[in-house]
Amino acid sequence: MAKTWLLIKTMVKMQLSTAGKSDLEKAGYGCLVLFAIPLGLLLLSILNSMIDTLYTSLAPTGNENVILGLLFVMMTFIFLFVSLSTVLSSFYFAEDVESFIPLPFQPYQIVMGKAAVPFLSLYGVNTLVLLPSLIIYGIHSASGPVYYIFSLVLWLVAPVVPFVLTAATIMFIMRFANIAKNKDRTKIIMGSLGFAFAIGVNILFRLDSGGTGGGMSEMVLEQNALLGLVTKFFPTAYFSSIALTSPTSIIGSLNFLAMIALSFAGILLFMTIGQQWYFKGVLGLSGGTRSTFKENDLKRRTEKRQVLWSLLLKEWKTIVRTPTFFTQILIQSLFFPVFILILLLLQSSGSLSTMASRINGWDDSTSLLVLFAFTIIGLGVNPASFSSISREGKSWFNNLYLPIPAPLIVTSKLLVSFFLNVLSLLIISIAILFLFEVSLSVWFIWFLASIVASWITSIIGFLLDFHQPKLNWTDEREVFKGRMIGFFALAAEALVFGLLLILLWAVPLFQSLTFASVFMVVYLTICVLLGQWYVGKVTKEKFSTIH
Amino acid sequence: MIEINRITKTFPGKTAVKDLSLTIPDGKIFGFLGPNGAGKSTTIKMMTGILPIDEGSITMNGKDISKEVLAAKQMIGYVPDRSDIFLRLKGIEYLNFIADVYDVPQEVRETKISELTKQFGIYEALDDHIQTYSHGMKQKIVVSGVLLHDPDIWILDEPLTGLDPKSSYMLKEMMRDHAAKGKIVFFSTHVLEVVEQLCDEVAIINQGHVQFQGNMKEMKQQFQEDQNLEQLFLELTQNG
Ligand SMILES: Nc1ncnc2c1ncn2[C@@H]1O[C@H](COP(=O)(O)OP(=O)(O)O)[C@@H](O)[C@H]1O
Numbered sequence A: 001m002a003k004t005w006l007l008i009k010t011m012v013k014m015q016l017s018t019a020g021k022s023d024l025e026k027a028g029y030g031c032l033v034l035f036a037i038p039l040g041l042l043l044l045s046i047l048n049s050m051i052d053t054l055y056t057s058l059a060p061t062g063n064e065n066v067i068l069g070l071l072f073v074m075m076t077f078i079f080l081f082v083s084l085s086t087v088l089s090s091f092y093f094a095e096d097v098e099s100f101i102p103l104p105f106q107p108y109q110i111v112m113g114k115a116a117v118p119f120l121s122l123y124g125v126n127t128l129v130l131l132p133s134l135i136i137y138g139i140h141s142a143s144g145p146v147y148y149i150f151s152l153v154l155w156l157v158a159p160v161v162p163f164v165l166t167a168a169t170i171m172f173i174m175r176f177a178n179i180a181k182n183k184d185r186t187k188i189i190m191g192s193l194g195f196a197f198a199i200g201v202n203i204l205f206r207l208d209s210g211g212t213g214g215g216m217s218e219m220v221l222e223q224n225a226l227l228g229l230v231t232k233f234f235p236t237a238y239f240s241s242i243a244l245t246s247p248t249s250i251i252g253s254l255n256f257l258a259m260i261a262l263s264f265a266g267i268l269l270f271m272t273i274g275q276q277w278y279f280k281g282v283l284g285l286s287g288g289t290r291s292t293f294k295e296n297d298l299k300r301r302t303e304k305r306q307v308l309w310s311l312l313l314k315e316w317k318t319i320v321r322t323p324t325f326f327t328q329i330l331i332q333s334l335f336f337p338v339f340i341l342i343l344l345l346l347q348s349s350g351s352l353s354t355m356a357s358r359i360n361g362w363d364d365s366t367s368l369l370v371l372f373a374f375t376i377i378g379l380g381v382n383p384a385s386f387s388s389i390s391r392e393g394k395s396w397f398n399n400l401y402l403p404i405p406a407p408l409i410v411t412s413k414l415l416v417s418f419f420l421n422v423l424s425l426l427i428i429s430i431a432i433l434f435l436f437e438v439s440l441s442v443w444f445i446w447f448l449a450s451i452v453a454s455w456i457t458s459i460i461g462f463l464l465d466f467h468q469p470k471l472n473w474t475d476e477r478e479v480f481k482g483r484m485i486g487f488f489a490l491a492a493e494a495l496v497f498g499l500l501l502i503l504l505w506a507v508p509l510f511q512s513l514t515f516a517s518v519f520m521v522v523y524l525t526i527c528v529l530l531g532q533w534y535v536g537k538v539t540k541e542k543f544s545t546i547h
Numbered sequence B: 001m002i003e004i005n006r007i008t009k010t011f012p013g014k015t016a017v018k019d020l021s022l023t024i025p026d027g028k029i030f031g032f033l034g035p036n037g038a039g040k041s042t043t044i045k046m047m048t049g050i051l052p053i054d055e056g057s058i059t060m061n062g063k064d065i066s067k068e069v070l071a072a073k074q075m076i077g078y079v080p081d082r083s084d085i086f087l088r089l090k091g092i093e094y095l096n097f098i099a100d101v102y103d104v105p106q107e108v109r110e111t112k113i114s115e116l117t118k119q120f121g122i123y124e125a126l127d128d129h130i131q132t133y134s135h136g137m138k139q140k141i142v143v144s145g146v147l148l149h150d151p152d153i154w155i156l157d158e159p160l161t162g163l164d165p166k167s168s169y170m171l172k173e174m175m176r177d178h179a180a181k182g183k184i185v186f187f188s189t190h191v192l193e194v195v196e197q198l199c200d201e202v203a204i205i206n207q208g209h210v211q212f213q214g215n216m217k218e219m220k221q222q223f224q225e226d227q228n229l230e231q232l233f234l235e236l237t238q239n240g
């Protein structure tokens, strides 16, 4: 046990250390905390009003514990979703696995150490959502001290079973499925799985909520039946809810004990599975593919190309072939548009289509404004742009001795992130054209403005990365993890586009579509020219000094 | 001809190269010898445009590396000490990228790529990601890239480290051929033996200073007469 504890401490320290973070990043974290306070209060008031509404409508039929059920089920989903990627990266993709394997530790000890950070990170959202909700519920139900003691313990053990389930599933897949033989492919499949999971859950909930209306009234009459329905597939949520519904009764205590026992069993299961499967899955993971070169390919593959095109291909291949870049850049930037499209297609009477019909009633300049704002938020920050330089890592110096003009390299990087933005934009534009049914002229102006905005976004991300690139990484995830750059990019974009949107909104003259579009064109053109000029300037001054 | 004129490079808290001057004539294999940390790589990085030069200047066949940047770089073929090249590209893609950058004609590519990589025994691996290559294989693909565009000036940073005996022998032969054509071969090493086998001329660098420049015969003489060099000689032979 002492050894396990030592491992856990070491690994937590290694992963959470602030060494190597710049002052700018630390300041960024400070800003984030400041932002978090009002957001936390907002969250608290939302939770409060939600629980309040539900409680007053459910309490008359004695079904108020459905709130607890929903809460625990929701938390289970969140835990499953969050731990999916953290477990994968900590267990299988972190480079430090290899340095621990030769040391004289049992597999279960290493796996416990590896689990520490992903597990602890679940307590962030756990504390943010579950803890205040339980307290709010306690206040509403006027519960006694036992309720609060139970709540505290249940809060403590809530992440255990979901975490064990995810970890066990992943270890099983990695041990027995064939994908485990290739690290790169696994990273891509598993990385996409998280997004598929999010979309899948969403679809399920939507389909499900349509059908269950009928039997509802009967169930309301029967105590705990509604709770049973909600927690059908989640015994831990059921136990927890019953325990908190009547904490002082024997039934309540028994359920409480059952939950504790289940969590302990979960930990034991985790250790057993880790001991059996962990090493077998993690050993022999390797990157890249191997094949034999074919003679007759040579001609085709030595075709002469423009240097810019050659550079573009190199950038594109790096993104597609590096699993972390593939998921963090390609999938990430396509996720939102695809998600929106699916939602729109699935839902014919939901809130989004209400919005659509409302848009139809608006005048042209308002729809243009709303669509543009929606696009800016939707496209958000483009990870391809703020990883432009950092992606190169230790191979960056190659750009310095090769006789390629620096502006050409910069252009290739801007073009790649621009291209990815345009890809998302195309998907969104289809949705807007067919589902929102805006007028063609509005659509056209919107499309043009969004294309230009994409270029501006690319420039912003590029400049931020160029200013302080992270080249000294050993694992690609460091390009995105623990850097505040995404946040800064967002702030810069809010500034640039926020000003435009506010002006369009506030100045009466821009009620007219013509004036609004002319102003947009002028404003965006100025932004592009300024940005382009600045990119040229810093490239000339700083390009060869980046190391 | 390469002319290095009183260059200095300071890193935060450390002067790696101080007031260093060298003249490297055409048609010679020039060895740049020194123990680890002497400043060889730092000098070479300044010669290739990777590191900005703090003071002094470097010209390649009359072209200043910090002024006529592209023209100077175009003449150089550089083999770095680290093999951190574009790992996600396949061998063949890397070579074709290099060919595009240096504007190598289509016909030349095809014949040269297959010839060179067959010689180095990496032809079969051309369709694999460079990431999967061993250190030696990476070294070979970079050397193939340099030979592919056939520049006037070769600058090689510890090129023989990590190569197997056969490839090492081949590379040495290629270096001799290149110098015989009246071109420049400049390479660094920390092994005295290599210099003795290969070089026409040598410069010995220690702690950022050139301690000696001359031909092989002069070097041996100096080693016996000079107290300071004797100590250095021990380091260089023991490191081997
Ligand atoms: N990027 C750097 N930052 C700080 N010091 C450096 C850097 N690169 C090299 N040095 C220092 O400069 C000296 C010379 O290094 P280098 O030129 O790599 O030596 P070598 O002759 O082995 O190639 C060493 O003491 C090294 O520690």
Ligand SMILES: [Mg+2]
Binding pocket: B040, B041, B042, B081, B157, B158
């Ligand atoms: Mg060196």
